[in-house]
Every structure is written in C-alpha cells, then in structure tokens.
Amino acid sequence: MEKLAVTAKTRIRRGPNRAVFDREMLYQIFDQAHIAHIGFSMDEQSFVIPMLCWRQGNTLYIHGSNGSRMIKALTETQNCCVTATLLDGMVLAKSAFSHSTNYRSACVFGQFRQLVDPNEINQVLEIFMQHIAPGRWQEVRPPNQKELKATTILAIEMDEASVKVRSGGPADDEADLDFPVWSGELVIEQTTGKMVADAHTPSATKTPDYSQAWQHNWELLPTKIHGH
Secondary structure, eight states, X not given: OOBOOOOTXXXXXXSGGGEEOBHHHHHHHHHHHOEEEEEEEETXXXXXXXXXXXXXXXXXXXXXXXXXXXXXXXXXXXXXXXXXXXXXXXXXOSSGGGOEEEEEEEEEEEEOEEOOOHHHHHHHHHHHHHHHXXXXXXXXXXXXXXXXXXXXXXXXXXXXXXXXXXXXXXXXXXXXXXXXXXXXXXXXXXXXXXXXXXXXXXXXXXXXXXXXXXXXXHTSOOOOOSOO
C-alpha cells in the first residue's frame, strides 16, 4: 500500500509519534466516520460544517444543495481542509493531567471539483447508497431530473493527507504508578439499533438488515503505534 507523503501541510508537529503514514488507514477512517467536517473561509469568516461523505478509490465525495453557501464557496476552487475523527476510548490515568483519549483522525487538504457528467453522477450516487445500505439502490426510486438539478456533487482527491492515531493505556509518570486508583481505558464502540419502519411502509414488506455492512466497517481495528 502506498504511503502518505509528508508535506508542509501534513507534517504532524505535536505528538509526531502518533503519525501514521498508511494510506489504508486514511481510507478506513473516512469509511467508518461517514461524517466529514469541511473547513473553509468565506467573506473573511471561517466555517467548519459537518457533511455526509463517501469514498471510492482515492476520491472523497460530498453532496449538497446548489444554494448552500459552502457548496458555492467550494465550487470556486477554494482551498479547504476535510477532517474525520473516530473516538475509540477514554484513557483514564492515575493523575488528572494524564487523562487522554484513544482515537483515529485524518485530514485531507486540497480543492473540490464539481461533477458534471450525468453518468458519473449516477454512478457516484449509487456508490453512496451502497455504502450506507447495500442493495437499496436497486429497490428505491432513482433520482429524477429535478432532484439532480438541485444537487451538487463535489469530489476531492485524497493525495495530500495526514493521519494521527492514539491507542493503548495511560502514559502515567513513574511517580504516579503506585497511586491507589483504577487506571486503564473505557472502550467506546459504535453499534446499530433496530430497524424502525415508518407509517408508509406496507405491513407485508420484509424488513431489510443493513447492520452487517456497518458492523464490518466498525470491526476494522486501529493501527497499533508505539508511544502515547
């Protein structure tokens, strides 16, 4: 697997021992997060907006209304930062100051481009549906022209990116190791709940189960790294 290159934007200066250069880890973080936070500037004001995201290969996608100020700003070839974070656990140390978290986080830097080819747009939307509910695209009504005309799909290449991961237990000072208090990790895991039908679902309709696809993503383990 190709390693992530270090650039002036992606160099991790604080906690460099937590840097991970595995591109596969970058992909896993965005695949599992489903939500990306898009940082951009507009009219001398900075914004960070959460958006559903999905990935195919080395390309990350988002979509939104044509009237969205974020979509308008990003279609003007503006530089931006796209981030995703997964919280894996709370690290409970002997001292208050040494408490921490176990996490996986990633940042992608670059510019979004707008998709204009109708065939590509349909393919990308099908990939999005497959990502959240495999097989559902073939069952539901496809987007009509009015809906497609009101929606913008943006893509960004994940070429310039950084990944930071923390795993393991507390990093207590030597002098605190014998302090008589429990220490360790409170593991945090995501799970799916039951499928709840709405009032417009026919009573004879079989309830689908998309939980396996979500569980597959969540069961991917974070990279183990040395240091805290």
